[in-house]
Structure formats: structure tokens, C-alpha cells
Amino acid sequence: MSDVTRRTAIAGIGATLGVAAFAKVMEPVREFTKDLSLDQFLQRHYRELSPEDIQGVLRRIEEDTLRERGARVQVADDKPIPGVQFGYALNLSVCNGCRKCAEACHEENNHDRATNQSYIRVFEMEQGSLDFEHASATYDHAVPAPGKYYMPVQCQQCDDAPCVSVCPVEATWKEEDGVVVVDYDWCIGCRYCEAACPYHARRFNWTKPEIPAEEINPDQGYLSNRVRPQGVVEKCHFCLHRTRRGKLPACAEACPTGARVFGNLLDPESPIRWVLANKRVFVLKEELGTRPRFFYFFDS
Amino acid sequence: MPSQTWVVVGFLLLVGLAAQSVEPASSELHPVEIRNPPLLGKVDSGLRDASGVAIGIECATCHGPSGSAALASEGDESIHGEIALAHGALACASCHDPTDRTRLRLADGQAIPFAEVMTLCGQCHGPVLRSFEHGAHGGGRGHWDRSRGPFVRNNCVACHDAHQPAYPLVSPAPGPNDRFQPAAQNGAPGRHGAEEASEHE
Known part of the structure; x- marks a missing residue:
């Protein structure tokens, strides 16, 4: 008799513990889905979406942004322009390390305010060296400092991009105009790409990006500067919501020294082609064979 | 036979339309505009108008044909004592036209308007001028694709102080x-x- 009672009691305790443990195990999933609508969960990969699907997704993102952040935004889906291959060149002889480019990127691309995040990291290095290990990206003194030079580094939009080939879910790829993009709704946040990038150009959203509603840039793109969800990777996209409409990227417009030259590599009359043909040009970590679209040059 | 003819005519029409729609984009480029600083060729009076815009004084106000003020190497303390020359061995008249202060003067004596300052600076800074002319110096705003909008460029003195052209610490x-x-x-x-x-x- 007492045996049966004991057995029942243990079974009862076991069942209770089991239910509690299951609830505990499922807790992260419940928290995870709090910010994730069913539509978003069932959404297909960007490149499998029909034009009608994409319009639906864009409208949903606009509605979500209005509801969750109180900001009225327009999310577009600008496609690559036929006959255009983007390239970017930066003049190390005139860059003075003022970080205006990083600041403009921060504002244009709706980065998290607390981390002061930006797709551009400006390295201060000893003249005559190219050593990122002994460089500073957090210098805070009048620039240019004596004996130093400054090298802004952002995504190099490699033609053979290691970040793309390591992605286990194909959430990142190279577009026809050369821009490497991320489908933030497909990224699983494994950060393989961040580890693979030799330029430290990718950023991970550890927290949900916080931006005051009035500071959110309403001119947004699906593959570019829409406010990213938590737990996904992001990167420089050459401001494709601007550049695919013929405009310059935000960092190029912000540069007070005129160090940045942006344009179409297929246009023989473009400034960038003149730079590549006439200046001393190099690419970063050429030996890795990543074939960057981002070039550095000197005046003399 | 008539149906075949119509097909050919239709095809030719289509080709013509396609050519027409492509052509304006390539031929009608927006201009490259040069941005001049608001006080180009003027002295900052230190005063601001009601909307906060700096009020400049035309050089000819004092240095005009009837003006008596000299154009000396030392600045006149009374109005523009802030003009401290730190530009090689240049003097005022190296760039300013002593007979017409509303204009600049090239080394060969030719007077040019202030807006053409690039030509003046390029007399000494040839490689920089060459880079500028090819869009590789001076930056700008607007459009890389001028079939869609203008490209607005800076002139030399929009960024550099002509009297102290070294870029300041920031x-x-x-x-x-x-x-x-x-x-x-x-x-x-x-x-x-x-x-x-x-x-x-």
C-alpha cells in the first residue's frame, strides 16, 4: 500500500519537474518570438520573394516600425542598375581622421545609439607602418596627430568574399553591382561571416538597436539601412538605397577633406577610373585574394 | 505579304522607341556645379543678418578705384586684422589684382573672377588641380550618376583658407x-x- 503511494508521489514529482523543465527549456523560444510575427517567421528568402511578396514585406516592415518605434518610414527595394559596378577609393594622403564619415554612416544607417556603431572604423597608425594590431580606432584627440596617419576601413565588397562563402544559410550574397548584402530576416546570427571577414567589417546586433524615433532616417532600404532586428549581422552596403538612385554614399558626402571617390567602375570617364589609372593604388590584404572593390591611394 | 510588312514596320517602330528612351539619359547629363563659399571675395564684417547669414564687405568698398587704402603685405588692423598670411612667401598682390580688388590676378597679369580661383591656385599646385579636374580631389555632394542629378563640387577656398591654406587640426x-x-x-x-x-x- 505504502509502496504504491510512494510510487505515485514520485511519478507526480517527476511529471511536475518534467513540465517545469520543458517550460524552462522553451522559455528562450517564447522570448524570441515576442518580437517576431508569424508573417515574418514564415517569410521566404529575399531572392525567392515575388515582386508582390516583396511589396507586402516592405509594407509590413513599415507598419512594424511605426507600431514598435513610433517612426513613419519608407522602405524601398532598390535593384542593381544594369551596367553599373560600384567601386570606392580613399585618398590616404588627405584623410585627417576626423571620423565625419563614421558619424554620417551612424546617422544614415540607423545604427544603435548607445554603442555609437558605424560601418566605418577609422584606424590611427604610425606613419610608415600598416599594423592594425598597434592601431587605435578609439583615439580621442585633435587630428591629425604628429607622426600618425588615418585609415578608414569598411566593407571592401570583395569579389571573392569569405563572408559569403561561409554563411550556412545563404543569408548574405554578392549583388550584380558588386555590393555584398545581408537579408536581415534570413540571418540566423551564427556570426561565421564576422569571423571570416579579414577586414572586421561586419557588426553583430547584440541588443535590439535603440534609436530615438525622431532620429530614425525614414529613407530606408530592405537590404540596407532599415532598423535591424536583434541577433543579426549587418555591414556596409555602399548606401545602396542612395547609390542605386544615382546619389553618393553618405560617407562620401560627409568627408570634409575630399578623400573619398565613389563611382561606376564600368564608366571610363568616372573619377574612380581616373584614380585607378593615375594614382598609386593598393587594396587591403591583397595577399588573401579577396579582390576588394575598395581601393586606397596616395596623392604622390 | 501585308502582314509581314506590318511586322517589320512594328519592329522598326519598337527599335526607334527604345533608342529614343535610352538617348536622353546618356546625352542630357546634369551639370557639375561648383560650390562657392558665401563670403567669396568679401571680408567677414563679423555681423550677421536677421537670418544668421554672415554679412560680407566687398573689397572694393575700401580698395576700389576711388578707394585710398593700400594693398600692403601686412593686414589692416582696423577691418581685417584677422588676415594673417601663412601661405609660403606670397603677398596680397600675388593673387589679388591691385587695380581691381573685385578680381584675382594670375601670374601672367590676366584678371579672373573670384569664382575661378582653381585656375589661380593651380598655377603652383598643378598636380592638385589635375586631380581636381578629374574628380579625385575636393570631394562633393549629390550624384555620382549625372544622368539622375547634379554633382556639386567644392572650389579651393570652400575648404582651404586661402591666406592660411594648411588644413587645421580638428x-x-x-x-x-x-x-x-x-x-x-x-x-x-x-x-x-x-x-x-x-x-x-
């Missing part, structure tokens, strides 16, 4: 606060505070 915009690069230098607090930041050093 305070940089704030750096990143991310977890790999806490603001360590100068004790600026990073996201995890200055103490942890110094441990990472």
Missing part, C-alpha cells in the same frame, strides 16, 4: 563604443566603463 567625431573597442584612450568611458577598458589595453 576634434574628431566620437569613436565606437562596441565591446571590442571600448573607448580606452584618455579615460573616456566606454560602454563597460573606463576601468574595464584599461584592462583591455
